[in-house]
Amino acid sequence: MARPFFTGALLLILLQACSKSHSPQPGLMGQWRLIKVVNTLNMNPGTIGYDQETLVLQLKPDSTYMKTNAGALAESGTFSIVFNSRSVSDTTISFSPSNNDPYTRVAEISGLELHLRDVDSYEVYQKQ
Numbered sequence: 001m002a003r004p005f006f007t008g009a010l011l012l013i014l015l016q017a018c019s020k021s022h023s024p025q026p027g028l029m030g031q032w033r034l035i036k037v038v039n040t041l042n043m044n045p046g047t048i049g050y051d052q053e054t055l056v057l058q059l060k061p062d063s064t065y066m067k068t069n070a071g072a073l074a075e076s077g078t079f080s081i082v083f084n085s086r087s088v089s090d091t092t093i094s095f096s097p098s099n100n101d102p103y104t105r106v107a108e109i110s111g112l113e114l115h116l117r118d119v120d121s122y123e124v125y126q127k128q
Helices: 002-018
Strands: 019-022 030-039 046-049 055-059 064-069 072-084 092-097 103-110 113-117 121-127
Antiparallel strands (some): 019 072, 030 055, 064 072, 103 113
8 A cells, every 4th residue: 555655756856856846047137138149040140239228127036027218118927937947058038028929948047148048049148
């Protein structure tokens, strides 16, 4: 009788270790200014630089976010972070805008930069 219980408990622990959704990390919270967008499509690769402070992503500890463009609200909603214990590059942020369909980006923080990767491009934000 104890053996099936032990096996079930062990299986539950192992499944939870594979992928976990966590509350936001303190280093991720705050304002991030978009500094460039890199298009990785083979047909039209290129980088667009953003020298002016126009697009800002604000991530809040209550799992809400806002994107503003030149101070005007462009998007807002909630977000969640999923860390995959097998690889840091599998960390994702899922955004759920209040007025649009949800989307997910692979996230990586390098110093004061936040990289959000999509299938054909990635955005680079700088911590404010």
